[in-house]
Amino acid sequence: MKPYISLWLLLAIALAAVVGMELVACPIEIFGVELQKSTFVDVLSTEPAATCNLPVEATTLPDEPMPEATKPIEPDTMPKSILFIGDSMLEGLSPRLAAYAKHNGHRLNSVIWYSSTTEVWGECDKLAGFVKKFHPDYVVVCLGANELFVRDIITKRAHYVDNILNQIDTIPYVWIGPPNWKKDTGINQLIASKTKPGTFFLSDGMHFDRAKDGAHPTRRSAELWMDSVASWVTLHSAHPIKLAKPAPGTARATSVTVLQPKK
Amino acid sequence: MTTFIDNILHQLAFDPANPMLFSCGLFWVLFLVFLPVYAMLKHRRTQMMIFVLAFSLYFYYKSSGLFFMLLVCTSLCDWLLSHAIARSHSRRNRRLLMWLSITISLSVLGYFKYANFIVWNWCAIVGSNFQPLDIILPVGISFYTFQSISYVVDVYKHRIEPTHSWLEYAFYLSFFPQLVAGPIVRADYFLPQLRDNRSASREMVYSGLWLVIVGIVKKAIIADYIAQYNDLVFSNPGGYGGFETLMGILGYTMQIYCDFSGYSDMAIGIALILGFRLSDNFRLPYQSQNITEFWRRWHISLSSWLRDYIYIPLGGNRHGRTRTYINNLATMLLGGLWHGAAWKFVFWGGMHGVGLMVHKAMKPRLDRLPDTWLTRAASRALTMVFVSLLWVFFRADSFGDAATIIGCAFTGFDASHIVPFIAERGTWCVMMAVIIALHTLRLEWLESAKQWFVRAPWAVKLLIFVVLSISNHSF
Numbered sequence: 001m002k003p004y005i006s007l008w009l010l011l012a013i014a015l016a017a018v019v020g021m022e023l024v025a026c027p028i029e030i031f032g033v034e035l036q037k038s039t040f041v042d043v044l045s046t047e048p049a050a051t052c053n054l055p056v057e058a059t060t061l062p063d064e065p066m067p068e069a070t071k072p073i074e075p076d077t078m079p080k081s082i083l084f085i086g087d088s089m090l091e092g093l094s095p096r097l098a099a100y101a102k103h104n105g106h107r108l109n110s111v112i113w114y115s116s117t118t119e120v121w122g123e124c125d126k127l128a129g130f131v132k133k134f135h136p137d138y139v140v141v142c143l144g145a146n147e148l149f150v151r152d153i154i155t156k157r158a159h160y161v162d163n164i165l166n167q168i169d170t171i172p173y174v175w176i177g178p179p180n181w182k183k184d185t186g187i188n189q190l191i192a193s194k195t196k197p198g199t200f201f202l203s204d205g206m207h208f209d210r211a212k213d214g215a216h217p218t219r220r221s222a223e224l225w226m227d228s229v230a231s232w233v234t235l236h237s238a239h240p241i242k243l244a245k246p247a248p249g250t251a252r253a254t255s256v257t258v259l260q261p262k263k
Numbered sequence: 264m265t266t267f268i269d270n271i272l273h274q275l276a277f278d279p280a281n282p283m284l285f286s287c288g289l290f291w292v293l294f295l296v297f298l299p300v301y302a303m304l305k306h307r308r309t310q311m312m313i314f315v316l317a318f319s320l321y322f323y324y325k326s327s328g329l330f331f332m333l334l335v336c337t338s339l340c341d342w343l344l345s346h347a348i349a350r351s352h353s354r355r356n357r358r359l360l361m362w363l364s365i366t367i368s369l370s371v372l373g374y375f376k377y378a379n380f381i382v383w384n385w386c387a388i389v390g391s392n393f394q395p396l397d398i399i400l401p402v403g404i405s406f407y408t409f410q411s412i413s414y415v416v417d418v419y420k421h422r423i424e425p426t427h428s429w430l431e432y433a434f435y436l437s438f439f440p441q442l443v444a445g446p447i448v449r450a451d452y453f454l455p456q457l458r459d460n461r462s463a464s465r466e467m468v469y470s471g472l473w474l475v476i477v478g479i480v481k482k483a484i485i486a487d488y489i490a491q492y493n494d495l496v497f498s499n500p501g502g503y504g505g506f507e508t509l510m511g512i513l514g515y516t517m518q519i520y521c522d523f524s525g526y527s528d529m530a531i532g533i534a535l536i537l538g539f540r541l542s543d544n545f546r547l548p549y550q551s552q553n554i555t556e557f558w559r560r561w562h563i564s565l566s567s568w569l570r571d572y573i574y575i576p577l578g579g580n581r582h583g584r585t586r587t588y589i590n591n592l593a594t595m596l597l598g599g600l601w602h603g604a605a606w607k608f609v610f611w612g613g614m615h616g617v618g619l620m621v622h623k624a625m626k627p628r629l630d631r632l633p634d635t636w637l638t639r640a641a642s643r644a645l646t647m648v649f650v651s652l653l654w655v656f657f658r659a660d661s662f663g664d665a666a667t668i669i670g671c672a673f674t675g676f677d678a679s680h681i682v683p684f685i686a687e688r689g690t691w692c693v694m695m696a697v698i699i700a701l702h703t704l705r706l707e708w709l710e711s712a713k714q715w716f717v718r719a720p721w722a723v724k725l726l727i728f729v730v731l732s733i734s735n736h737s738f
Binding site: 010092258 | 281288291294302463465469491492498499501502660690732733
């Protein structure tokens with residue numbers, strides 16, 4: 001019995017430490033490494049279908065009338081230099097977009113920043129650096145999957161989204177929303193409210209076959225996802241470009257830059 | 264308050280996207296509730312067995328939903344048939360009952376795991392459209408089916424007596440630490456421990472905790488981290504340079520070891536905490552100097568099961584050299600198929616079978632080589648290359664992808680990529696270095712580290728576990 005008591009105490013204190021760390025509002029760093037927090041409290045206290053209080057007119061979710069700018073516009077058929085940035089979802093999306101780029105005469109430079117969020121990209125000027133490096137005339141962003149369950153996301157992340165869009169500046173862009181596997185706490189509405197009409201592709205509500213982790217679409221599913229995005233870009237986005245559908249499969253991007261998760 | 268309770272109930276319910284693993288927080292919260300009750304009931308054997316069985320079935324429900332009923336039915340069926348075998352005095356009837364039990368177990372496994380594979384192949388042969396059947400594979404069915412078969416065969420061969428009660432057998436078959444990913448536990452090793460029902464000593468409890476810690480480091484920290492880069496390479500075959508692809512292959516070789524052996528370590532550790540010893544499942548397999556040794560160190564519970572219940576019944580090495588080779592190959596082909604319902608797994612198993620055959624054939628000559636560090640290093644390197652290349656077929660989505668990846672690794676090599684690769688993927692390289700360094704150690708040193716942990720003051724253990732728990736979230 002005695003070893004069990006001491007083991008139980010050990011496990012209980014470890015659990016308390018992890019939960020306690022989550023309750024501390026400010027980020028905790030050890031030797032310059034920011035510690036990730038658990039989601040115990042979040043999971044237990046968040047309303048299952050929580051929504052944020054954005055003004056209705058600020059959102060462009062698909063069940064609402066399509067704004068003028070998203071009605072079909074003639075696509076720009078010139079070859080583009082596309083910069084594709086985002087989180088690990090690019091693993092599945094980027095090779096398929098590369099196939100589109102190859103088929104349609106575009107160049108594609110992808111930057112995968114693992115575990116990145118709007119906060120990670122928004123608090124630094126890396127995106128501006130990549131814009132300067134690759135001189136893209138079209139930017140595709142896929143971010144939001146790592147912050148589906150952040151509480152008070154509007155107040156916490158709005159200025160980071162603003163900063164990302166400021167770094168894109170006047171370059172035509174498309175923001176691909178996260179492939180929700182659960183109801184989010186407002187990231188989709190936040191991005192929809194900040195992006196221009198016809199630039200946000202809402203992925204929530206689409207069906208995905210998921211990989212083992214339950215979050216990332218499988219390789220095949222990600223290809224179909226990219227096909228949907230490409231079709232939407234051509235037909236409904238504010239900045240349609242030539243994206244004729246290539247044969248099924250993937251290709252290699254002009255360059256792929258991989259950034260390690262932020263510490 | 265309602266939200267809080269709703270969320271707790273939601274977390275406790277079956278969620279196919281979030282099966283309960285030993286590395287997830289929910290398991291440890293539940294284990295905190297489980298442990299004191301288990302400790303109190305430990306010496307009331309029947310009550311303890313009922314409690315652990317209930318927890319095991321709940322654990323299975325969290326991973327596979329209502330399929331836990333299938334586990335109950337399988338155990339009931341095996342138990343009744345095993346008693347019928349034990350009661351029967353006719354050899355013919357005993358054999359018939361044994362085959363009935365094996366057929367039932369394999370039919371269930373065949374339906375859930377291989378039905379679509381069979382239908383797909385049939386459609387390919389007759390040239391019709393393949394419409395997959397809507398079948399969900401219950402987690403861990405391959406593991407517990409093998410346990411159930413070995414139990415019935417052992418009863419038939421008088422190696423063990425059938426358990427007196429269904430409860431005892433169901434406890435063995437569903438014991439939650441090894442239920443979903445092994446190790447495959449033999450009844451003759453496990454049931455005597457259950458009957459003795461000895462208390463876990465302090466040494467056992469903290470050895471168990473040490474294994475859990477090692478398992479979490481391997482699986483949740485190293486494997487999950489290095490998988491990010493490896494997945495990138497395998498999801499875009501031919502999309503990376505030779506050196507990057509080579510690193511992806513090496514990365515996956517280490518990832519699958521850390522992933523699988525880490526989970527095994529956790530399973531063995533949790534069982535040890537509860538007072539049950541499960542046999543080792545991995546012994547630094549990449550230290551092997553030949554493919555035969557590799558299979559003595561890799562997934563030991565499976566390879567010994569295949570040896571005892573397939574290879575030896577097929578005749579083993581008792582019918583001449585050619586028959587031995589055929590038995591070897593057949594065993595490994597089945598072993599490959601056990602890993603998954605796809606030709607790539609069959610090919611993977613078959614190639615290992617060929618490797619074993621070649622090693623057996625070459626052994627007399629190899630034994631004549633001088634035992635120097637050079638021959639040992641060359642043997643290890645050769646074995647490692649062979650195993651790593653076969654892992655590509657195991658991981659890649661198709662034979663074409665595997666061929667592209669291997670081709671890319673050996674044709675597109677550019678040494679100028681090495682430095683930028685290390686600069687860009689520093690953490691990945693460090694983790695790989697750690698796991699490669701682990702393979703240079705001796706098993707005795709790892710045992711010494713465990714003993715040090717067991718003897719360390721409680722506060723040190725606490726500190727290590729807290730740091731690990733926090734790190735687990737940070738990676």
